[in-house]
Amino acid sequence: MADIDTDRLGSCPKCGGAFESVRVGPYTVDRCSMCGGLWLDERELERVLAMDHRALKKKRADTDPGASKSGKMGKCPRCGGTLIKLANLRANVTTDSCSVCYGIFLDADELDAFDHPNLAGRIGQLLRKLIGRH
């Protein structure tokens, strides 16, 4: 459980595309090369909270969110667990979260929903709620 391999992710749960590592500032995140969705491991959450959201938006400028409209989610790319929908009305976003390893998939549209001046605070709140920490 504790030693989840971080080397490779499976295919994107949304579109089946391949994840690629994208550097955002000092950090590396896993982004789908096709739909622009992000996969966050539980332990990556804290890092993402400190990220400059604008950098993420910029990084996904060359992706095609329109390719991700099927609406059907696959399995967790990390552990193969079931992804469940978690709605957060306050943040006005629904995320897909793994019920096994607590990874979170954020699709490109959801990133757009985070376009807010206080994004760091907002996404922090959201993610902390998602993983039940305060």
Ligand SMILES: [Zn+2]
């Ligand atoms: Zn994808």
Ligand SMILES: [Zn+2]
């Ligand atoms: Zn998982």
